[in-house]
Amino acid sequence: MITDWYEYRLINGAIVNLVNNLDESNMKRVVRHVFDSGGKRIRPIILVLCSELFGGDADECIDAALAIELIHSASLIHDDILDMGITRRGVPSVHAQFGQAAAILCGDFLISKSIELISKYDRAVIRDFGRAGMSMAEGEAADIGSRENSFSEENYLGCIDKKTASLFAASACMGSRIGGASPRLISQCAEFGMHLGMAYQIVDDILEYEELQHEKKSMNTSTTLPHILSAASSTDDAVNRSIKEMQHHVDESRRIIGSFDESDVSDIPDVRGKLLKIVDYMTLDLIEDVGTPTVPK
Numbered sequence: 001m002i003t004d005w006y007e008y009r010l011i012n013g014a015i016v017n018l019v020n021n022l023d024e025s026n027m028k029r030v031v032r033h034v035f036d037s038g039g040k041r042i043r044p045i046i047l048v049l050c051s052e053l054f055g056g057d058a059d060e061c062i063d064a065a066l067a068i069e070l071i072h073s074a075s076l077i078h079d080d081i082l083d084m085g086i087t088r089r090g091v092p093s094v095h096a097q098f099g100q101a102a103a104i105l106c107g108d109f110l111i112s113k114s115i116e117l118i119s120k121y122d123r124a125v126i127r128d129f130g131r132a133g134m135s136m137a138e139g140e141a142a143d144i145g146s147r148e149n150s151f152s153e154e155n156y157l158g159c160i161d162k163k164t165a166s167l168f169a170a171s172a173c174m175g176s177r178i179g180g181a182s183p184r185l186i187s188q189c190a191e192f193g194m195h196l197g198m199a200y201q202i203v204d205d206i207l208e209y210e211e212l213q214h215e216k217k218s219m220n221t222s223t224t225l226p227h228i229l230s231a232a233s234s235t236d237d238a239v240n241r242s243i244k245e246m247q248h249h250v251d252e253s254r255r256i257i258g259s260f261d262e263s264d265v266s267d268i269p270d271v272r273g274k275l276l277k278i279v280d281y282m283t284l285d286l287i288e289d290v291g292t293p294t295v296p297k
Contacts, residue, residue: 002040002042002045002277002278002281005045005274006058007045007048007049007052007058007274008041008045010048010058010059010062010065011041011044011045011048011062011065011066011069012041014062014063014065014066015035015066015069018031018066018113019031019032019035026098026102027105027106027109029098030094030098030102030103030105030106031106031109031110033091033094033097033098034073034077034094034106034110035073037088037089037090037091038089038090039069039073039089040281040282041069042278042281042282043068043069043072043167043168043171044065044066044068044069044171045065045278046168046171046172046175046193046196046275046278047061047064047065047068047171047172047174047175047178048061048062048065048175049175049271049274049275049278050171050172050173050174050175050176050179050181050189050275051175051176051178051179052179052266052268052271053175053176053179053181053189053260053265053266053268053271053272053275054176054179054180054181054185054264054265054266055179055180055266055268056175056178056179056180060178061174061175061178061179063117063118063120063121064117064118064121064125064129064174064175064178065171065175066114066117067113067114067115067117067118067129068114068129068167068170068171068174070110070111070113070114070117071110071111071114071129071132071133071136071167072167073110074106074107074108074110074111074114075107075136075140075167076088077093077094077095077103077104077106077107077110078103078104078107078140079140080093080094080095080096080103081095081100081103081104082140082144082220083220083221083222084220085216085217086217087216087217088216089216094106111133114129121174121178124177125174125177125178128170128173128174128177129170129174131166131170132166132167132169132170135162135163135166135167136162136163136166136167138162139159139160139161139162139163139164139166140163142155142158142159142162142163143159143163143222146159146222146223147222147223151223151228152228153225153228153229156223156224156225156228157198157225160197160198160201160202161194161197161198163201164197164198164200164201165193165194165195165196165197165198165201166194166197167197168193168194168196168197168200169190169191169193169194169197170190170193171193172189172190172192172193173186173187173189173190173193175189176189176190179266181264185260185264188256188259188260189256191252191256192253192256192257192275195249195250195252195253195256196249196250196253196278196279196282196283198246198249199246199247199249199250199253199279199282199283200282200283202225202242202245202246202249203246203282203283203286203287204286205222205224205225205226205242206225206226206239206242206243206246206287207286207287208221208224209224209226209227209238209239209242210226210239225238225242225245226238226239226242229241229242243287246283250279250283250284253279254276254279257272257275257276257279258272260272
């Protein structure tokens with residue numbers, strides 16, 4: 001189980017310390033609600049693993065990993081406001097629980113804290129982080145416009161590349177950079193993260209399309225790949241074609257991890273294996289858990 005990994009426990013501990021060290025206030029109550037609701041912590045785990053992959057120390061990159069989780073959480077808070085989200089991770093969304101003003105301010109607080117955390121690293125890492133935040137905002141803006149009739153498959157893929165995959169890519173890129181990887185390997189890690197993020201978002205959209213996404217409920221919904229494909233084919237065909245697109249990105253993410261030469265990576269046991277487990281955990285395992293047919297692993 002990923003929750004048993006050292007990397008997961010390290011990140012969760014950092015989150016607990018962050019919340020506990022906040023002054024007693026309404027902000028602390030809101031922030032505690034955000035992190036008590038759970039979360040897979042996958043993006044920061046990817047960052048730590050990609051650092052360890054090239055000999056980096058997990059403790060050295062924990063602030064960067066925490067910054068990634070904070071900006072991700074802030075984006076979910078703001079997304080729920082835009083989408084009129086009712087529940088997130090099976091509990092009331094922040095704005096539903098505390099009101100819109102408190103939700104906006106909590107998101108602002110988390111972004112500001114993430115900037116403080118990332119400021120200790122070199123300029124390249126800070127630039128990776130900033131660009132990911134801008135891409136996420138651009139992707140969300142495109143997502144809001146997805147309800148237009150002209151929103152195509154190409155538009156959708158460009159949207160999720162920015163909205164979702166950009167933070168996965170940044171996590172892998174920043175981790176490998178902190179770990180001391182070469183520019184070529186950093187680029188490959190970013191590509192790995194991009195493909196994983198694309199695959200994950202397509203899975204999430206398939207589950208939502210089939211009304212199997214029970215932990216999240218919103219008044220406004222996006223136009224997703226299955227919706228676009230179903231306009232010209234049957235529901236089953238739209239889902240199967242979406243799964244095929246997901247599988248392409250799964251295969252690419254696995255290929256990249258498998259392509260690293262033994263001389264490129266550290267001798268820390270199981271790091272590559274953990275990254276491959278994350279690929280399955282975020283894609284094929286989610287599909288199989290709800291009984292949707294897919295191709296073999």
